[in-house]
Amino acid sequence: MKKTFALILAGALLLPACNQIEEQPKTLIFEGTKEISLTLPLNNQNLGTSPMTYSVPSEVKFIVFGLFNADITTSGKTITNPTAFVAGSRDGLADFVRGSQTRASLHPYNQATKDFDAGNTNPGGPTDYYWAVWGYDQYGNLTHSSARRKVVFP
Amino acid sequence: MFRTIAFVAATAISGVPIFAQKQMKTVAVVNFVNSAGQPGLNYLKTALPESITGSLSASREISVVERGGLTALLRELELEQSGVVNTGEVARAGKLARADVLLMGSFSGNPEKITVTLKAVDVATGVVLEGRSVSAPLAEILELCGQTSLAMASAIAGGKTGLVTVTSSPEGAEILIDGIVVGKTPLVEYKVSTGSHSLFLRKSGYREEEKTINVRAGKTERYVETLAPARESVQMFLGFGYQRVFPSAAALQAGNVFSGQLGVNFGRWTADIAFAFNNNWNHTYSYSTPFGSLSQKREYTVSAFLLGIAVEPFQLGQYVSPYVGVFGGFTIVNDYRLKGSDDERERLASFDLLQLGVKAGLEIMPKLRVSLFLEGRYTAFTSAIQRSTFVSQGILGEPTSTTSDLNLTNFSIGGGARLNF
Numbered sequence: 001m002k003k004t005f006a007l008i009l010a011g012a013l014l015l016p017a018c019n020q021i022e023e024q025p026k027t028l029i030f031e032g033t034k035e036i037s038l039t040l041p042l043n044n045q046n047l048g049t050s051p052m053t054y055s056v057p058s059e060v061k062f063i064v065f066g067l068f069n070a071d072i073t074t075s076g077k078t079i080t081n082p083t084a085f086v087a088g089s090r091d092g093l094a095d096f097v098r099g100s101q102t103r104a105s106l107h108p109y110n111q112a113t114k115d116f117d118a119g120n121t122n123p124g125g126p127t128d129y130y131w132a133v134w135g136y137d138q139y140g141n142l143t144h145s146s147a148r149r150k151v152v153f154p
Numbered sequence: 155m156f157r158t159i160a161f162v163a164a165t166a167i168s169g170v171p172i173f174a175q176k177q178m179k180t181v182a183v184v185n186f187v188n189s190a191g192q193p194g195l196n197y198l199k200t201a202l203p204e205s206i207t208g209s210l211s212a213s214r215e216i217s218v219v220e221r222g223g224l225t226a227l228l229r230e231l232e233l234e235q236s237g238v239v240n241t242g243e244v245a246r247a248g249k250l251a252r253a254d255v256l257l258m259g260s261f262s263g264n265p266e267k268i269t270v271t272l273k274a275v276d277v278a279t280g281v282v283l284e285g286r287s288v289s290a291p292l293a294e295i296l297e298l299c300g301q302t303s304l305a306m307a308s309a310i311a312g313g314k315t316g317l318v319t320v321t322s323s324p325e326g327a328e329i330l331i332d333g334i335v336v337g338k339t340p341l342v343e344y345k346v347s348t349g350s351h352s353l354f355l356r357k358s359g360y361r362e363e364e365k366t367i368n369v370r371a372g373k374t375e376r377y378v379e380t381l382a383p384a385r386e387s388v389q390m391f392l393g394f395g396y397q398r399v400f401p402s403a404a405a406l407q408a409g410n411v412f413s414g415q416l417g418v419n420f421g422r423w424t425a426d427i428a429f430a431f432n433n434n435w436n437h438t439y440s441y442s443t444p445f446g447s448l449s450q451k452r453e454y455t456v457s458a459f460l461l462g463i464a465v466e467p468f469q470l471g472q473y474v475s476p477y478v479g480v481f482g483g484f485t486i487v488n489d490y491r492l493k494g495s496d497d498e499r500e501r502l503a504s505f506d507l508l509q510l511g512v513k514a515g516l517e518i519m520p521k522l523r524v525s526l527f528l529e530g531r532y533t534a535f536t537s538a539i540q541r542s543t544f545v546s547q548g549i550l551g552e553p554t555s556t557t558s559d560l561n562l563t564n565f566s567i568g569g570g571a572r573l574n575f
Contacts, residue, residue, distance in 0.1 A: 030551060059495035062445045064549045077552035090549060092445050114548025115444045134551070140441070140448040140544060141493045142552040 029132050030077045030145040036060070036133045043149045051102040052131060052151065060135035060144050064090040065101045066109075067123065068130040072148045085109045086129070087121050095120075101131075103153070125153030179311055181274070182219040182253035183207045183303075187260040190268070195292075198261055202270060202299055206257065209300030215311035219253050248277025255283060255310050257303065265292040270299050274310045284309035284345070288335060301334040308347030316369035317343040320353065322379045327357035343374055355379055361469070382472035383521040389419040391426075395570030397531065399432065402563045405541065409435035411456070411566060419574075422466040424477065432456040437560075443546045443553070450544050451492040453499065456562075458485040458509060475520040481531075482510040487539055487562065502555075507562075508536040517572070528569040535562045 024043050028035060039053040056063055066072070070084035079085065087106040089096045093116060095105045106123065107116035123129065129151050135144035183203040188196055203221060210218045244256055254277055261270045269289040276283050284306045290298045309315055320329055322339040329336050332351050336344055339355065348371045355363045360381035369375055393415035400408050409432050417426025435454040440447050464479025489503040515529030541560035544553035 061495075066549075074551065078547070078554075079550045082550055085550075088549075090444065114550055116549070136443075136445070137494050138448070139450050139492060140443050140445070140546070140553055141491065143494055 025147040028145045033145040036144045036146040038146050046152045051100045053100050054133050061138045062091045062136040077142045179254040180217050181255045182251040183257040189260045189262040205296040205300045206303040209304050213307040215307045268295045314348040314371035315345050317374040319376045327355040330354040391417050391572040391574045393572040397566040397568030399564045399566040407436045424464045426462045428460045430458045441544050453490045455488045459483045475517040478514045485509045505539045525572045531566045
């Protein structure tokens with residue numbers, strides 16, 4: 001009897017906790033692409049000491065990690081608010097690690113060159129940012145993308 | 155002086171030298187003998203001599219006795235009744251007719267095929283100067299005998315002659331010399347006047363052969379002809395072909411075109427309908443990206459429904475048939491780009507065009523059930539297509555595309571096989 005009571009009590013306490021886990025965004029930022037799944041942090045969570053992680057299919061040849069100071073807007077396969085694009089990293093940069101992006105290894109986005117600068121940047125906080133990852137095949141076709149997630153830089 | 159002028163004038167008017175006229179032999183054509191046993195053909199007894207007399211009157215080598223006065227004479231001699239002529243009768247008849255040569259003949263057979271034997275006999279000696287035998291349907295026999303007698307005129311006149319021997323493979327080909335049927339191969343030592351003659355051979359199922367021969371006096375000219383099998387007058391064929399395509403535009407790489415044909419031959423002419431397709435006509439190009447220089451791999455596919463017509467301009471012998479022609483038709487061009495590690499194809503655009511072209515080729519062993527062909531083509535299109543190429547927009551997403559005209563004009567060379575039926 002005691003056991004049954006204890007189980008009911010535990011369930012009653014855990015259910016509200018489960019309801020607090022937010023549904024993660026699923027809409028890929030670019031139409032007609034295959035998914036790159038984001039791992040951590042979850043949507044609307046603080047960035048701790050751990051890097052931002054994601055899982056990339058092996059057929060993706062080139063990866064771009066993007067950090068925006070506003071929600072990411074796209075049309076078809078093009079980002080339409082490049083002014084919100086503040087930092088990121090990509091294949092080809094020296095400190096780029098596929099699948100894992102630390103705050104310290106971000107590079108500022110250059111609106112003129114439409115690419116990242118070689119030097120690093122550390123976006124300030126506390127601020128809300130949006131991040132996403134997209135990938136290209138060996139011909140330069142945009143074939144993969146992730147959903148967007150909001151992250152709070154403390 | 156007056157005599158000289160008169161001589162020249164007489165020569166000019168007659169077309170024949172006066173001394174030649176004096177030596178010209180006179181020929182009398184007597185009635186022919188009906189050996190056919192068909193009373194319905196009796197009219198040929200006089201119709202044939204009349205036709206021959208008319209033809210011989212055109213000869214400049216002999217003169218012909220007018221048959222109007224000859225008939226009564228011959229009836230008197232009963233030559234036409236018996237058909238048996240001995241040397242004495244010939245001499246008598248010849249003298250009465252004031253002829254040097256009597257042209258006699260007989261005919262046999264039926265209206266479908268009448269055989270006429272012609273014999274020119276020298277009145278003075280009774281020697282047969284020339285003999286010929288011709289066969290033809292009733293409708294053609296009069297004209298053929300007239301032509302044959304004209305061909306005999308040279309021998310009758312005592313002109314220079316030579317001999318012609320003609321063999322063919324296969325045997326049994328009908329031989330015409332100067333348009334006159336003279337027999338079938340093998341033809342051995344056939345007498346003809348010296349000089350240039352046309353030799354024509356024909357046999358059902360084989361190509362006709364024609365050539366000019368030169369006959370020398372007293373010599374035997376030998377001709378051996380190999381007759382090529384003739385193409386059926388109307389012949390269908392089903393074909394398969396491959397062409398290597400070399401585009402004029404540098405942006406395009408060489409490609410492959412495969413085709414299937416259904417056609418028909420009308421003698422020297424050929425008409426066909428074809429379906430041609432090219433499944434991977436590449437147009438790879440490089441462009442700059444933040445990741446370095448990348449090559450964009452693209453492909454065109456071309457599907458065409460074509461109508462063509464060709465003609466064999468000349469013959470090249472038994473085993474090879476050249477042809478030239480034109481073709482044209484509706485063409486669909488699809489523009490694809492390759493994506494991903496598995497080269498998935500994504501269609502970017504589609505174009506409907508008309509193509510026109512010229513072709514030239516050789517058909518090898520065209521008479522066999524299966525023949526081969528080698529062909530070159532030049533193809534032009536009524537308009538260019540819009541070729542889209544990537545221009546990098548950095549890392550803001552997919553590269554943007556820009557378009558430019560691309561002319562698909564090309565030269566191709568290839569070959570294939572045809573099943574003739």
